[in-house]
Amino acid sequence: MNFKPAGVGGLVTLPRPSPRDVIAGLSVAAILIPQAMAYAELAGLSAQIGLYAAAVAPLGAVMFASSPYLQTGPIALTSLMTLGVLSALATPFTSEFLALAALLALVVGVVRAFVGLAGAGTVAFLMSQPVVIGFTVAAAILIIGTQLPTAFGVMAEGETVLERAWWTLSNPAEWDLEALMLALGLGALMLVGRRINRFFPGVLVAVVVAVVYSVATDYMGATVGTIPTGLPTPSLALPWSKLPELLIPGSIIAFVGFAEAASISRTFATRDRMRWNPDREFVSQGAANIVTGLFTAFPVGASFSRSTINRQSGAVTRWSGAISGLVVLLFLPFASVLEPLPRSVLAAVIVTAVIGLVQPYRLVRLWRGSPAQAVVGWATLIATLVLSPRVDLAVLFGIALALGVHLWRERSVRVGFEMRRGGIGVVVPEGVLWFASAPELVETVGDLLATDPATKELRIDLGGLGRIDFTSAVLLRDMVEDTREAGVEVEVINVPEHAVRILDAVWPERESGGGRHTPHL
Numbered sequence: 470m471n472f473k474p475a476g477v478g479g480l481v482t483l484p485r486p487s488p489r490d491v492i493a494g495l496s497v498a499a500i501l502i503p504q505a506m507a508y509a510e511l512a513g514l515s516a517q518i519g520l521y522a523a524a525v526a527p528l529g530a531v532m533f534a535s536s537p538y539l540q541t542g543p544i545a546l547t548s549l550m551t552l553g554v555l556s557a558l559a560t561p562f563t564s565e566f567l568a569l570a571a572l573l574a575l576v577v578g579v580v581r582a583f584v585g586l587a588g589a590g591t592v593a594f595l596m597s598q599p600v601v602i603g604f605t606v607a608a609a610i611l612i613i614g615t616q617l618p619t620a621f622g623v624m625a626e627g628e629t630v631l632e633r634a635w636w637t638l639s640n641p642a643e644w645d646l647e648a649l650m651l652a653l654g655l656g657a658l659m660l661v662g663r664r665i666n667r668f669f670p671g672v673l674v675a676v677v678v679a680v681v682y683s684v685a686t687d688y689m690g691a692t693v694g695t696i697p698t699g700l701p702t703p704s705l706a707l708p709w710s711k712l713p714e715l716l717i718p719g720s721i722i723a724f725v726g727f728a729e730a731a732s733i734s735r736t737f738a739t740r741d742r743m744r745w746n747p748d749r750e751f752v753s754q755g756a757a758n759i760v761t762g763l764f765t766a767f768p769v770g771a772s773f774s775r776s777t778i779n780r781q782s783g784a785v786t787r788w789s790g791a792i793s794g795l796v797v798l799l800f801l802p803f804a805s806v807l808e809p810l811p812r813s814v815l816a817a818v819i820v821t822a823v824i825g826l827v828q829p830y831r832l833v834r835l836w837r838g839s840p841a842q843a844v845v846g847w848a849t850l851i852a853t854l855v856l857s858p859r860v861d862l863a864v865l866f867g868i869a870l871a872l873g874v875h876l877w878r879e880r881s882v883r884v885g886f887e888m889r890r891g892g893i894g895v896v897v898p899e900g901v902l903w904f905a906s907a908p909e910l911v912e913t914v915g916d917l918l919a920t921d922p923a924t925k926e927l928r929i930d931l932g933g934l935g936r937i938d939f940t941s942a943v944l945l946r947d948m949v950e951d952t953r954e955a956g957v958e959v960e961v962i963n964v965p966e967h968a969v970r971i972l973d974a975v976w977p978e979r980e981s982g983g984g985r986h987t988p989h990l
Contacts, residue, residue, distance in 0.1 A: 484787070486785075486786055489785050490786055492782055492783060493780075493782035493783055493789040493792075494784075494789045494791070494792025494793045495792065496670070496778055497775050497782070497789070497790075497793040498797055498800075500670065500774075500775060500778065501540070501775060501797060502520065502676075502797060502807075503675075503676045504523075504543065504672065504772075504775075505519035505520055505542060505543045506520060506815060507519070508544065508548040509522070509543060509548070510619075510812070511545065511548040511615060511616070512547075513556065513562060513570075514567055514767055515562060516807075516815075517696045517804065518567065518570075518765075519543050520797060520800070520801060521761075521765070522542060522543050522761045522766035522769050523794070524795075524801060525764050526542045526543075526760060526794065527540065527541050527542060527790040528794040529756045530754060530756055530757040531788070531790050532753075534749060534750060534753035534790070535734065535745045535749040535750055535753075536734040536737060536738065536776075536787075537784055537786050537789070538777075538780040538784055539776050539787075539790065540771065540772050540776045540779050540789075540790055540793060541757045541769055541770070541771050541772075541790060542772060542775070543767070543769055544726070544729070544771070545608075545819060545822060545823050546605070546612075546729070546770070547722060547768050547770045548768075549612050549860065550721075550725070550726070551570060551573060551722070551767050551768050552615075553858035553859050553860045553861060554861055555570060555573065556858050557858075558711065568706075569708060569711060569715070570768070571704075571761075571763075571765040571766060572709070572712065572715060572762065573715050573767065574759075574767055574768045575758070575763070576712070576715050576719030576723075576762075577719050577722050577723045577755075577758045577762075578758030578761075578762055579755065580720050580723035580724075581723045581754045581758065582756060583755070584751045585751030585753075586748075586752060588748050591747060596724065596725070596728055597845065597867070598842075599832075599835055599843065599849065599871065600845060600846070600867035600868060600870075601728060602828075602831050602832060602835070602846050603832065603846035603847060603867060604725070604853050604867060606826065606828060606829060606831070606850055607849070607850040607853030607863070608826070608853060609823045610854065611630050611854065611857050612819060612823045613634075613820050613824065613827070614630045614634035616819050616820050617633075617634045617638065617816075618633055619691070619813055619815070620648070620649065620817060620820065621637050621644045621645065621648065621649050622644065622647070622649060622690055622813055623637055623640070623643045623644060623645065629858075630858065631857070647690055648811060648813035649813065651679060651814055652813040652814060652816055652820075655675040655678060655679060655817055656675075656817035656821050658678075659671035659675050659817070659818070659821045662674070667781060668778075668781065668782070671821075675817070675818070676814065679811050679814040682811075691811065691812040691813070692808065692809050692810060692811055693808055693809075693812060693815070695808060696804045698802050698803070698804055698805050699801070700798070700802075701764040701765070701766070701801075703763045703764055704764075705763070722861065725864055726754075726768065726770040727750075727754055729771055729773060731747060731750065733771055734747075754771065757769055774822060775793075831846075832846045841874050844874070848867070849864075849866065853867075879901050879905070879906065880906055881900070882898050882899065882906040882907075882909055883898065884898050885897040885899065886913075886917055888921065891926070892923050892926060893924075893925070893926045893927075894917065894918075894921070894928070895928045895930060896917070896927065896928070896929045897933055898910050898929075898933060898934060899933035900933075900935065901935050901936045902936065902937045902945070904938060904940035904941060906941070907945065908944065910948075918952065918955070926957065926960070927952060927959045928961075928962055929945075929960070929961045929962070931962070931963055931964050931965060932962075934965060936967070937972070939971060942968070942972050942976065946972075949961065
């Protein structure tokens with residue numbers, strides 16, 4: 470395994486910053502601050518932990534990222550997965566939970582950095598789209614469900630997210646109408662403002678209005694409460710004994726959470742006709758998580774909405790991300806101004822950020838195009854809802870199901886047969902010839918010879934095969950030799966270039982010519 474030194478490809482060099490980077494960084498920071506607080510609470514942590522993550526994560530990523538637009542920090546999907554993984558080990562909003570979150574961030578960071586340094590960043594493209602779609606839709610539903618009790622100002626009953634959400638909606642007598650009106654009104658402001666003008670700072674305006682309202686009316690509902698104003702400090706005093714329990718879920722978060730960063734970078738690179746490097750993005754996202762773990766925060770990722778704002782605000786270099794982090798860092802001593810912020814408004818911030826991800830029509834389209842893949846998507850969605858809060862297990866289920874469907878579809882090889890004059894039979898297999906499909910080819914050829922004893926010569930045309938593995942090459946060799954023993958001349962023709970080497974290895978005495986031989990018509 471070849472590891473790439475950090476300096477290769479400009480990983481540790483930064484271009485000269487542009488004034489437009491400052492404007493873009495400030496624009497993103499205005500949204501990042503309230504979102505970070507909201508996503509921290511979604512992850513089961515206090516609001517100031519979100520500010521810590523928002524401050525240090527962009528600074529950790531800036532030296533290694535390849536995209537000038539990627540904005541790193543707390544995101545909804547990773548926060549939900551953090552809550553799901555850690556809620557089985559500790560109680561949310563406790564010091565033990567926070568320490569586990571920091572350790573989980575380190576695991577995520579090390580896994581991502583390892584993948585990037587090993588030059589294996591292309592694994593970002595291996596996640597099945599039906600799994601991603603099903604999981605994303607279900608995760609968005611769960612995220613909204615977690616916020617309903619807060620938005621309605623109730624202490625919901627129930628064991629699961631969906632149970633508490635249903636209890637909230639079915640008990641209107643318990644609603645705090647003031648909290649609900651704030652959530653609905655300011656949530657509508659954020660959604661409508663976004664439609665009117667993409668540069669409208671809806672989140673910032675909503676937070677300012679909510680804080681002013683809370684102070685002016687002496688709001689009695691639930692608020693953010695005390696926010697320590699100190700700066701984050703690094704620490705390695707973590708529950709290392711729990712590390713084995715976090716390795717698998719941390720790896721899942723590392724790969725699932727990176728899918729958004731890969732999508733963002735690839736999309737913007739295509740639109741702007743620029744190059745991007747998945748290895749560097751893996752390293753950058755790894756560095757960001759390692760830093761947040763060291764500063765006792767929680768796993769982070771790349772935000773599509775904030776990255777879009779960064780690009781639309783005129784960002785030119787990676788400095789825009791660093792500036793966003795620096796702005797949050799400078800804001801920390803003054804973070805107490807947000808203590809009166811109603812928590813129902815933070816819930817509205819989260820809901821408006823993820824509501825666009827509830828797209829069941831994408832799964833309907835899957836059904837029209839490929840029922841088998843639609844089953845994978847819908848099954849992943851259902852598994853995510855049922856297994857909540859352990860949504861990481863739902864991802865594993867979806868991946869396993871996707872692999873199973875793929876193997877099932879590839880289990881057989883299509884075999885065409887044509888009988889020509891002179892007792893010449895031509896067999897044309899199409900598809901992938903591997904250990905599970907090769908026996909079908911052998912049986913088909915045997916059946917054809919048994920039903921047509923007049924066959925004197927058999928030509929096996931391999932030109933339609935996309936791949937041949939070692940086991941199928943051995944079975945093909947044995948079949949040819951057995952057929953020759955039965956008195957039938959056999960010729961293997963049109964061997965694909967990719968299969969010549971493996972056939973030569975298991976069958977050195979076969980006829981030469983490979984792909985250069987063409988059957989006589």
